[in-house]
Amino acid sequence: MLPWSAPLSGRVEHGVVHSALLRDNPLGDPHERPVYVYLPPGYDEDSGRRYPAVYVIQGYTGHVAMWFNRMPFRRPFPELADEVFAAGDTPPAIVVYVDAWTSLGGSQFLDSPATGRYHSYLCDEVVPWVDARYRTLPDPAHRAISGKSSGGYGAMVTPMLRPDLFGALATHAGDALFDVCYLPDFPRVARLLRDTYDGDYAKFLADRAERVHGTKESDNDLIEIYGYAAAYSGNADGGVSLPFDDTGAPVPEVWDRWLRWDPVRMAAESASALRGLRGIWIDAGRGDEYFLDLGATAFRRAVAAAGVPDDRVHFELFDGRHGGIEYRYPLALKFLCERIAP
Template sequence: MNLTSTSRQQSSVNRLLFMLLLIGAFGLAFLEGRGQSNSMKTGTVERIKVHGNSLEGNLAGDSPDRDVSIYLPPSYQTDKKRRYPVIYFLHGFTDSDDKWYGLTKHWINLPNVVDKALADGKSQEFIIVTPNAYNRYFGSMYSNSVTIGNWEDFVATELVNYVDSHYRTLPQAASRGLAGHSMGGYGTIRIGQKHPEIFSSLYLLSPCCMMTSLNGPSNPEAIARMENVKTVADLEKADFGTKAAFASAAAWSPDPTKAPFFLELPVQEGKPQSMVLAKWTANAPLATLDQHIDQIKQLRALAFDAGSKDVSIATNNKILDKFLTTYSIPHTYEEYDGDHINRIGERIAEKMLPFFTTNLSFERSRTAKKR
């Protein structure tokens, strides 16, 4: 036998076997890739305009026609007879709906977070609705005010009615959740504690503004920056804390006689204004909780959390936890290792969406209003 010829034949066989194995490997990877792609179904985002009658005539001059981002789950376009629970999600101060929905670059993309949670089996499908609460003062505080318009009414009534009449929702409180981050967390407890007939379950992510200082601002430099704002241009250039003070005043201590901002600040000529501070306290959830206990008891579920490094908010969450425990109101409270924003996407996927999956109804009750 010719050993050289035999070696060549064996080499050819080896190369053929190698090519077949390589093709097989590529084919398997392709099929696996197709399977992964098919399993990662994604929802769609619509951005619409919703007119708010309750926002008309606001002294700030903001349009009553509000942008609203809506996440529709993967099956919405194909399962035409199916109806869905709705999560109303409120964004934070200086944020806007487009930032949260991936339409503008931001630190979070809510649709991506939801899609992954669905793919991982951590959530059922929901419609998610976020109104744009960014205004002349960089945030509405989701409050009623002649200066900014009646945002609380817009969210609780007009927005809900619009969504129920234009989308395949389950139009009942048992199938509506309210949630939000920071200012949105504040809006969630502010609105939710008054309207259990509209929203049955609440989730607060790092809620701000739960309590105000009874003595007013104490930092002389912060007070000076606040009082040095005389024009709209001054406010545009102001630091975050000054902007937040003006937004709070526009929401909680409006004054229709004081152009150009139509508000009263908690300090004047360096001195605290007791009446303004009283108005701010009257809008602090920790101060008003006792007046809404019967309504809070009607909620199906209530949860809130904050990062341990978000010190003031975590502290107020502890107070809220104690209040609810005193009244024997079932709730879930958690403090985790994090700051104000660094783990919010994770908290939404791991905590908020499973919370609503457990507590919202996916079936239409016999008494639900038909559309």
């Protein structure tokens, strides 16, 4: 295992999406976004062949260049994905690495007046950009989406919101069952906010803007919950409503806005969209620190209740925690490619 980059059997092209939808977004984040497109072995040899596409999205704090980060004794996902196709026993596909980073750490791949139109950007700009430049099969039956953590969340909700675009999904430890994965953090974050910033998020944001993020121990916990709130309970004026009060107790009217975005609850209203999917991969580590193994279990049950046949679903709880599970991604990639192949 090399400690530096290894050669690929396919190749990766780097492009830029000039997004009209993200221009002048509330956070002032860039509207020009990088996109990495992996082309499988053989793509250049047969100019008449068209390919299905798998869109890959990242977790909270992720940006597209991080896909190539190399941890000790581990390989980055683009190399693992390339190995899937190089083996020759998986139908080839184009793999699209999407950037939806925000200066709050992430967008949850939703449209929000507090962050920007990241769901629409993905669906109405990135997908057409790829279809216009590469030999895709531009049909939902041949297009899938995959992600981990917040990316797993996006992979769950995007096909429910846009079944006209995506025909399969894979979610690894995706945010789900909000009562379990988010609610327990509220008292702890309320206490941190009280003790470090007099309970005032505006003071935290102003202080954070003047220094390097992470130089205070409370930074990550405070920005994460605020980033989620900006996605789930952003307001028309660009402000953000917190889902808890100064005691850490939920604010019912705001918490209800969050719950409407819970994939477990969305599944009932999106039953038809879920039944139309060709494949659904759900997995999580049994020791997930955010209890997303329980969220995965609840989403699997919601998918079954929606009437999705068992033979279209792969569900697995494996020994592991939230991090260090990139070895799971190529397993799901193979599953997806087999389901969306022509």
